[in-house]
Amino acid sequence: MLEKIKNNFNTQTWVLIPIAIAINIAIGQVVVLLKLPVYLDSIGTVLVAVLCGPWAGALTGALSNIIWGVAVDPNALPWWPVAFMIGYMAGRMAQWGFFKEWWRVVVTGFVVALTAAIVSTPIAVYLYGGITASGSSFITAYLMQTGTGMVQAVLSTGFLVEPVDKITTAMLAFTIILGLPKRMVGGYPKANQVEVSGGASNTQMYIAIGVVVLLVLFAAFMLRNILGG
Amino acid sequence: MxxxxxxxxxxxxxxxxxxxxxxxxxxxxxxxxxxxxxxxxxxxxxxxxxxxxxxxxxxxxxxxxxxxxxxxxxxxxxxxxxxxxxxxxxxxxxxxxxxxxxxxxxxxxxxxxxxxxxxxxxxxxxxxxxxxxxxxxxxLTRRGLPGQFAYVIISTLQILPQMQAKAQTIIAAQRSRGLDTESTFLKRAGSVLPLVGPLVFGSLVEVEERAIAIEARGFTSKHAKTSLHEIPxxxxxxxxxxxxxxxxxxxxxxxxxxx
Structure with a gap:
């Protein structure tokens, strides 16, 4: 076990982690500036998870939220277990070969999203009584107001909001890895996990983007049903 | 920002x-x-x-x-x-x-x-x-926290303002080339990659160099390190x-x- 954790970390990993944390935070802020309905604040975490392994990814995620909380916005602090599990799951999926083709990357993003939704539920319920200070809490609040139980309301909001964000994150991370020269990837502990055989196909990329668009439409449709009904 | x-x-x-x-x-x-x-x-x-x-x-x-x-x-x-x-x-x-x-x-x-x-x-x-x-x-390092953790935290606090400044520069540069970051939803969504790409690639280039630099300063050495400041x-x-x-x-x- 300890050996498995240790093999995630070489000097390159330790150097990559602070940069990845800074990437998380800086991109998170850029996306806020663009007023998009996603966070995209775990691209760095996913990069570390895929290149170095699940434990390195988990550490990056947890430290991201802690440092974000400490240096920028204290409200990010309590969510570190969510970021931890995002990094861990992304790393595990990559280990199982789910970071080599576009459709597999979409699956990774989806699994990570479900994990994030599940892990954030107890935090939202116990720490905030279900309703947090984030915008998506309006959905939770509406569901609770119309008689849904607190846990179900928080979970369904998570399942509705997370997939779009996490699949986009995974796809952006994959795009970045595809664009990196081979010799820059080679020094990381799990470089072989991202070796794409025969190049990634463009058709698949378009299908993957189509999936995300469909998900956005689905989420919008569900929202209208919830808020309109 | x-x-x-x-x-x-x-x-x-x-x-x-x-x-x-x-x-x-x-x-x-x-x-x-x-x-x-x-x-x-x-x-x-x-x-x-x-x-x-x-x-x-x-x-x-x-x-x-x-x-x-x-x-x-x-x-x-x-x-x-x-x-x-x-x-x-x-x-x-x-x-x-x-x-x-x-x-x-x-x-x-x-x-x-x-x-x-x-x-x-x-x-x-x-x-x-x-x-x-x-x-x-x-x-905390003196109490047994591995030095790598201290490195990660301290260097993140150093890198973060640089990264935020770099992000601002990239936004300004891409805007001056005509990138639309303010109009319709599709245009804004489309401008994610041109902003994220340069930022990430630019920072990943430094990794190898930094790794060699800290390796040369005994980063992975197992010997106990001395500290300049004594904390009471x-x-x-x-x-x-x-x-x-x-x-x-x-x-x-x-x-x-x-x-």
Missing amino acids: HERLSFHIKRDSLIHRLNPLTKLALVLALVVVAFTAPWYWTPHILLLLAIIPLSMLGRVFPEFFKTATRLILPAATFLFLMQAFFQPIGEDVIFKFYFLDITQESLMFAFRNAMRVFVMVSTFTLFLLTTHPSELMSD DLASDKFIRWVLLALVILSIAANLWLS
Whole structure:
């Protein structure tokens, strides 16, 4: 076990982690500036998870939220277990070969999203009584107001909001890895996990983007049903 | 967007002179007590009788007040309003608006929750105001925290402002090339990659160079490292930590016993 954790970390990993944390935070802020309905604040975490392994990814995620909380916005602090599990799951999926083709990357993003939704539920319920200070809490609040139980309301909001964000994150991370020269990837502990055989196909990329668009439409449709009904 | 990265204010006070670990223990103890003590008014009393006096004792009250009103109060207020409106508990409706109603119970519930979050965030702020991050890190390293963790935290705090500045530069550069970051949703969504790409690629290029540089400075060496600064850990620090531990245990016990 300890050996498995240790093999995630070489000097390159330790150097990559602070940069990845800074990437998380800086991109998170850029996306806020663009007023998009996603966070995209775990691209760095996913990069570390895929290149170095699940434990390195988990550490990056947890430290991201802690440092974000400490240096920028204290409200990010309590969510570190969510970021931890995002990094861990992304790393595990990559280990199982789910970071080599576009459709597999979409699956990774989806699994990570479900994990994030599940892990954030107890935090939202116990720490905030279900309703947090984030915008998506309006959905939770509406569901609770119309008689849904607190846990179900928080979970369904998570399942509705997370997939779009996490699949986009995974796809952006994959795009970045595809664009990196081979010799820059080679020094990381799990470089072989991202070796794409025969190049990634463009058709698949378009299908993957189509999936995300469909998900956005689905989420919008569900929202209208919830808020309109 | 240029956030101040370290809240730390260099002053000489009783709180500043405490060992960093003692201060960390104080923060954690206050947060645990605020969340577990079974009495309704605990977080409110903690704020009035512990956190604010501590910030005065640390001679950082003006800064503490400013950070609290700028960073924490808006979030806590929003949380309070959301909870007051949306918690479907209680019978005694005070105020009704469309499908939203405020009951006395939901108001009380919201007030306590907002207060708990306020206590949690404001104690951390107090900690950050009175503790320099590298002081905390070298103290924890001396107590056995692996040096790599200290490296990650300290260098993140250094890299982050550079990265934020770089992000600003990239946004400005891409805008001057005609990238649309403000109009329709599709255009804004399309501008993610041209902004994210250069930022990430540009920073990943540095990794190998940095790795070689710190390797050459004995980063992975297993030998004990000497420290330039000695951070005092007095008997009073140890005493305070034990008292805090006792408080936490009492609070959790009271929670289990009374509820």
